[in-house]
Amino acid sequence: MKTIKNNGVKIAVIGGGSSYTPELMDGFIKRHKELPIREIVLVDIEEGKEKLKIVAEMSQRMWDSSPCQTEVRSTLHREEALLNADFVITQLRVGQLDARIKDERIPQSHGLLGQETNGAGGIFKALRTIPVILNLIVDMKKLCPNAWLINFTNPSGMITEAILRYGNWEKVIGLCNVPISAMVKESRILGHTPDELNYLFGGLNHFHWHRVYDKNGQEVTDKMIDNIYNKEFGIVKNIHDVPFFMEHLKAIGMIPCPYHRYYYRQEEMLQFATEDYETIGTRAEQVKQTETELFELYQDVNLTEKPEQLSKRGGAHYSDAACEAITSLYRDKKTYMVVSTKNKGALPDLPPDCAVEVSSYISASGPLPIAFGALSPAERGWLQLMKNMELCVCEAAISGDYGMLMQAFALNPLIPFGERAREVIDELLIAHKKYLPQFSATISALENRK
Secondary structure: OHHHHHHOEEEEEEOOOOOOHHHHHHHHHHOOOOOOEEEEEEEOOHHHHHHHHHHHHHHHHHHHOOOOOOEEEEEOOHHHHHOOOOEEEEOOOOOHHHHHHHHHHHHHHOOOOOOOOOHHHHHHHHHHHHHHHHHHHHHHHHHOOOOEEEEOOOOHHHHHHHHHHOOOOOOEEEOOOHHHHHHHHHHHHOOOOHHHEEEEEEEEOOEEEEEEEEOOOOEOHHHHHHHOOOOOOOOOOOOOOOOOOHHHHHHHOOEEOHHHHHHHOHHHHHHHHHHHHHOOOOHHHHHHHHHHHHHHHHOOOOOOOOOHHHHHHOOOOHHHHHHHHHHHHHHOOOEEEEEEEEOOOOOOOOOOOOEEEEEEEEEOOEEEEOOOOOOOHHHHHHHHHHHHHHHHHHHHHHHOOHHHHHHHHHHOOOOOOOHHHHHHHHHHHHHOHHHOHHHHHHHHHHHHHO
């Protein structure tokens, strides 16, 4: 780290034209005394060229109004950004929001849940993204072999799994803002600040549980569950606030991730998603409108800080996760965070070499997972089912094997498996054929059949 500290840090942001980027800049500016950033290079593709320019100019204005001398550059050439980078952040969306709209609308048109990271939509987002991320890893091995990859691209857990398993790249941390939001909101329920409670998370990205303890070491999870509906709690922007059954929570003895609503209240969540699909549009269509408004704001030459409207995008605490992870790696702070990383025995119900989302301390050598312990039968069954579904998705993304993709669909609890599921697979394959070259032979056969 000595060379980095003498010369300053170079950060490459893959998907730099994202509307989230000003949130990222804000987090780095707040940490400028701990993290001396020399330059930030924002990278995007030709289709995102206009947004990249707008975001880069907005980002530079933010830095220019700060006490720092950090340069923000933009490029369409990934190799230029990666060369000698110290940290690489991935926040890309293969196919942009139009692809997400297809992920959500096509399953819904067949009566299945359409959601970005769960069900059929989440599977297809992974299929498009994993090959792109693995190509990035090939470039990193040549151009910045000592860099850490900080992944915020969804589905974050499956992306991290693919990087570890198929990319053979250990220096990766998968991030999500959901655990941070939970800690901030839940602490208010008991009249505390987040640092006055201790949290222990275990599971998979968008499929974890957690326990809560006070500073005396006493578990207060039950107390949190008792009060969880008595005060304003709130959840992430893209999830309908359908309450869990209290008796179910008591039996679990842990607090589920907000995304568990898609599994624990599947019937109601599908109903809400269907109503949105038929009226105001899917979440992706709503986000597209928000993004249009954000980019209009970003073009204001007088705007030098992230606008309040960015909170509507659903990225609360994004900068806290990404920027603090990098700062802790750089400073060896051993900050407590919840990250996707190699299991290493933290969850004994899963293999030690698979990716899990667990409480960890972030040191200069990477995440140090905290043991969560074995789960009870119901949660163990859920966890193992979901992890094996993820492994099938990763294998299908690499191989382009249609049968393996069907295996992933058959395992996914949100997909009734039968002819309807096969129709969804086929329609999504054709809809995304530009971004699924590994399935080109299958897609050609499907198109010829039609």
